[in-house]
Amino acid sequence: MLKFTEDHEWLKIEGDVATVGITEHAAEQLGDLVFVELPEVGAKLEKGGEASTVESVKAASDVYCPLAGEITEVNQAIADDPSLVNSDPTGAGWFFKLKLDDANSANELMDEAAYKSMIG
């Protein structure tokens, strides 16, 4: 199941674990990333909490935790090479895996059609 947030994150949900990244639209808007700060594995985050920071040449932006849960895995590859987020935002450029406090909480998020209509 693929879900999206208004903050331009995507979530690929398998059981109660969500793999989270930023959308192609977000990656394009941010421009070439030069730095990614990932959350700590084991961190428990609330929905809307600051999960990660991405920086382009120009500016820093926050990536928010899309749903409440615990970080179970982070993608060290994007910290080593932030350009992966630009080149493959929905694949190799994923950010972290999140064990959801409530697997049903994902139902409230947008599906792909709703997200696409939001960004126009």
Place this chain on the structure above:
Amino acid sequence: MDTTADLLKTPLHSLHLELGARMAGFAGYDMPIQYKMGVMQEHLHTRANAGLFDVSHMGQILIRAKSGDVRDAALALEKITPVDVADLKPGRQRYGLFTNEKGGLEDDFMVANRGDHLYLVVNAACKHDDLKRIKAALSETCEIEAQFGRGLIALQGPAAENVLSSYAPEAEDMLFMDVAEIDIAGVPAVVSRSGYTGEDGYEISLPAEETDRIARLLLDDDHVAPIGLGARDSLRLEAGLCLYGNDIDETTTPVEANLKWAIQKVRRTGGAREGGFPGADTILGQFENGASRLRVGLQPAGKAPVRAGAQLFESDSGGAAIGTVTSGGFGPSAGGPVAMGYVPATLATPGTTVFAEVRSKRLELAVAALPFVPSTYKR
């Protein structure tokens, strides 16, 4: 934030939109932040080839002495600037500063001796205040003409000489900080060999109605790409050049800002035209006794950019802030984060370790010599 409707447009506004620029308000103008290439590639393209920048938002001001002698205009200007204007030879340009009574900086600018008048380029955000300042001090002896509607474009990078010379052969013989009126495709342009990137290049002043045509002509060359304000900022930061409002402002003196080189000996203590500018006591006192803080380059040890506003500390925990980062980001040519800021003079030696607070963490930085990327001016 200005709304788009209130923003002024430069003569190249429709060209920016045509080129797909991402626009934003800057100093009251709707300006291109980046084009389709993106900040990173625009920066690297300028260092490798040539970039074309619209800087028409900046203020162009002409000063003519009523006596007809440009030296009288220069001497009048020296009442409000600590730099040597009177000895500037015809066809030459130099960096200037406007100071206030406390020794702080009101603006930085370029001034050229154009033979029968002085030609100034001042910062966009300061241009109306600068015009008032100049009129207040010089109106008795000089005619002052603001050319705020005129076009100004910068062509910067190693290919700039070949590109401009193909339309105006005289451009090739100019040296860094030379200024001349030359014909570019039938348009009389005031050209200086200077810029704000650390690269060789030119700034080209044009009649508003011809600016678009000349910009398109230069962009026709395969070596030239349009460059937005995003890359302009990262290029000047790598070159160690100050941004007025960030690295220098009304609270920083030229000595603190490490701009002593801009004040020639003739205006310093013991010089033939010593002092006589706002804040001279403070500034010349700091020449004698040193300043308590200094602007320095800062090289973050890690990969995280450290940006303007970050507080600096002497150790990795506790203690009071000792200074502030005034410019910072990622340097595409430096290949990592670069920054500038103010530290106590006792900590200003290159290699000294300081720490910046970023997202509640203390990140290590080394005080670094400027520029981060060597300049390639043609001297």
